[in-house]
Amino acid sequence: MEPQVNPGAGATTKKKTAPEQTLDERFVYKDDDIIDKAFDWKQFTRLFSYMKPYARQMLPLVLVMMVLGTVTKLTVPFLTSMAIDKAIAPKTGSPSLTLLYTLTASVVVLYLIQWIAGIYRIKFTNIIGQRVIYDLRSDLFRHIQKLSFNFFDKRPAGSVLVRVTNDINSLQDLFTNGVVNLMIDCVQLVGIMVILLFINWKLGLAVMVTVPIMFFVSTKLRQKIRIAWQDVRMKNSRINSHLNESIQGIRVTQAYTQEQENMKYFDAMNSESKKSWDKASAMNQAFGPIIEITGGFGTLILFWLGAYLIQSGELTVGFLVAFSTYVSNFWDPINRLGQMYNQLLVAMASSERIFEYLDEKPNVSDKPGATPLPTIQGDIKFEKVIFEYEKGRAALKGIDLDVKAGQSIALVGHTGSGKSTIINLIGRFYDITSGKITIDGKDIRDVTLDSLRGQIGTVLQDTFIFSGTIRDNIRFGRLDATDQEVEEAAKAVDAHDFITKLPGGYDTEVEERGSALSMGQRQLLSFARALLADPRILILDEATASIDTETELKIQEALKTLLQGRTSFIVAHRLSTIRHADKIVVLDHGEIKEEGNHSELTARDGVYNGLIEAQFRFL
Numbered sequence: 001m002e003p004q005v006n007p008g009a010g011a012t013t014k015k016k017t018a019p020e021q022t023l024d025e026r027f028v029y030k031d032d033d034i035i036d037k038a039f040d041w042k043q044f045t046r047l048f049s050y051m052k053p054y055a056r057q058m059l060p061l062v063l064v065m066m067v068l069g070t071v072t073k074l075t076v077p078f079l080t081s082m083a084i085d086k087a088i089a090p091k092t093g094s095p096s097l098t099l100l101y102t103l104t105a106s107v108v109v110l111y112l113i114q115w116i117a118g119i120y121r122i123k124f125t126n127i128i129g130q131r132v133i134y135d136l137r138s139d140l141f142r143h144i145q146k147l148s149f150n151f152f153d154k155r156p157a158g159s160v161l162v163r164v165t166n167d168i169n170s171l172q173d174l175f176t177n178g179v180v181n182l183m184i185d186c187v188q189l190v191g192i193m194v195i196l197l198f199i200n201w202k203l204g205l206a207v208m209v210t211v212p213i214m215f216f217v218s219t220k221l222r223q224k225i226r227i228a229w230q231d232v233r234m235k236n237s238r239i240n241s242h243l244n245e246s247i248q249g250i251r252v253t254q255a256y257t258q259e260q261e262n263m264k265y266f267d268a269m270n271s272e273s274k275k276s277w278d279k280a281s282a283m284n285q286a287f288g289p290i291i292e293i294t295g296g297f298g299t300l301i302l303f304w305l306g307a308y309l310i311q312s313g314e315l316t317v318g319f320l321v322a323f324s325t326y327v328s329n330f331w332d333p334i335n336r337l338g339q340m341y342n343q344l345l346v347a348m349a350s351s352e353r354i355f356e357y358l359d360e361k362p363n364v365s366d367k368p369g370a371t372p373l374p375t376i377q378g379d380i381k382f383e384k385v386i387f388e389y390e391k392g393r394a395a396l397k398g399i400d401l402d403v404k405a406g407q408s409i410a411l412v413g414h415t416g417s418g419k420s421t422i423i424n425l426i427g428r429f430y431d432i433t434s435g436k437i438t439i440d441g442k443d444i445r446d447v448t449l450d451s452l453r454g455q456i457g458t459v460l461q462d463t464f465i466f467s468g469t470i471r472d473n474i475r476f477g478r479l480d481a482t483d484q485e486v487e488e489a490a491k492a493v494d495a496h497d498f499i500t501k502l503p504g505g506y507d508t509e510v511e512e513r514g515s516a517l518s519m520g521q522r523q524l525l526s527f528a529r530a531l532l533a534d535p536r537i538l539i540l541d542e543a544t545a546s547i548d549t550e551t552e553l554k555i556q557e558a559l560k561t562l563l564q565g566r567t568s569f570i571v572a573h574r575l576s577t578i579r580h581a582d583k584i585v586v587l588d589h590g591e592i593k594e595e596g597n598h599s600e601l602t603a604r605d606g607v608y609n610g611l612i613e614a615q616f617r618f619l
């Protein structure tokens with residue numbers, strides 16, 4: 001059977017065994033594109049409010065250039081008609097070469113002005129466009145950075161990326177060319193209409209009969225073309241998602257020899273993309289001839305009626321030539337207006353997606369009147385804390401915990417028992433559903449987020465290394481730290497040795513996510529980073545991956561340095577860490593089952609003992 005690609009979100013969820021499953025059921029990518037979107041004034045004004053800061057300064061210049069360009073353009077056919085009627089074939093008297101030269105020279109000057117006005121118009125509009133896009137992109141990035149974990153839980157990174165890149169880019173055209181072209185076309189259209197009616201109203205009206213037809217054809221057909229191209233974009237976006245996933249998961253794919261299977265799906269998507277591209281491009285090709293035929297119909301009327309009017313003496317040959325030039329200048333703006341309208345609708349869809357993110361409120365934020373948290377001593381208390389990621393499914397079911405300043409707490413429990421949830425709540429990355437968490441007696445919801453998180457150091461299991469130098473990565477803990485402080489922190493956690501052995505020492509550039517460093521090295525770097533930040537509370541999600549004994553010992557020593565004098569919560573995976581903790585909290589399905597230090601808990605022969613036995617029986 002031909003593999004089918006998924007029709008987007010909402011693909012069947014019926015349970016099937018693997019052999020029955022089609023590829024479209026295996027890979028489900030949420031389609032992010034709004035295919036068709038009606039024009040919305042409110043959104044349009046909001047979008048254009050981004051132009052406001054630059055409009056006063058730049059728009060008058062653009063308008064002057066635009067008027068200059070249009071007036072010169074519309075004057076040329078008039079001079080041509082004069083050249084024919086007055087200089088080349090005058091009704092009375094002989095042809096005048098002097099007049100012809102003068103008119104030709106004037107036309108050259110007009111073209112020159114038109115050209116210069118065009119250059120400056122494009123320059124100024126580009127400046128406006130680029131600044132608007134810059135502001136929009138910054139706003140969106142600034143806002144996304146403030147959004148809560150909850151927002152990112154629900155959205156794949158790819159879809160967020162597409163909004164910051166593709167959707168913003170699709171507005172670029174509108175701001176750089178679209179708006180100004182729209183104004184130029186409107187001015188030109190009105191100008192030409194007035195001139196046509198002025199030269200000969202009968203001929204003018206006759207030619208304009210084709211305008212509504214032309215406008216209708218142009219708008220309708222363009223709409224179809226736009227939807228076809230949107231479809232192409234959507235198919236390509238699915239290819240991107242699959243590509244992204246395939247590259248990220250390439251190690252697993254190769255380890256399980258799933259390359260063929262992935263290829264089949266990719267081929268199916270690729271051919272769907274090609275099909276939709278063929279369709280869109282065929283429509284595009286049909287557009288030109290249809291517009292030309294409609295235009296030809298207008299020209300036919302023009303020459304047929306024009307010839308008649310010349311015979312009856314109501315029109316001169318020169319004016320007929322000028323008329324035909326105006327008419328051909330007439331189709332372009334009409335044609336472009338249809339295009340512009342469609343461009344506007346595409347922009348509407350993009351801006352809707354951008355504004356949806358901009359309007360998204362972080363669900364964890366400073367409450368009105370929140371005060372900065374004074375320097376923390378380190379007492380932490382959980383009182384009857386209940387937390388649900390999703391309504392009705394409690395991840396923590398009434399946690400009571402009393403931690404004294406300087407104590408180290410090891411959180412243990414089976415997978416999914418709520419260990420990571422507890423540490424996420426201390427930094428208020430999620431707000432609790434009910435109960436209370438206090439630090440030094442202050443409810444963490446009453447203090448500002450910055451002052452709270454600024455005093456908590458976090459070391460996650462999957463240490464995130466940013467692209468940049470080793471030094472930059474350590475300094476991420478405290479941006480104003482001196483080079484010496486960076487090195488002291490590295491020495492304290494025993495990372496100095498391996499860093500100095502790297503080709504560039506502290507200035508070695510690490511690739512994105514630090515893939516060139518070993519797990520243990522990355523851990524040590526993150527310890528140095530946390531030590532530099534010198535937080536009163538330390539949260540540590542211990543790495544699960546096993547490392548060699550030597551590094552293990554180094555990490556244990558580094559950990560001791562790091563934990564000294566701080567209140568710490570460790571999601572512990574190593575027996576040595578657990579043993580040294582002041583208090584071990586054993587979690588089970590979101591509840592605390594046991595609490596105490598290692599010797600107390602082992603003496604009890606309860607859940608802890610069973611857990612230790614199951615996890616560390618190989619030790």
Ligand SMILES: Nc1ncnc2c1ncn2[C@@H]1O[C@H](COP(=O)(O)OP(=O)(O)OP(=O)(O)O)[C@@H](O)[C@H]1O
Pocket residue numbers: 153389390395413414415416417418419420421422
């Ligand atoms: N972002 C999330 N959205 C919805 N549910 C979540 C989310 N994160 C965790 N959960 C659920 O909350 C419960 C507790 O998860 P948590 O990550 O705290 O467990 P854990 O003890 O840290 O597990 P592990 O040892 O595997 O890391 C689990 O049932 C999990 O499915």
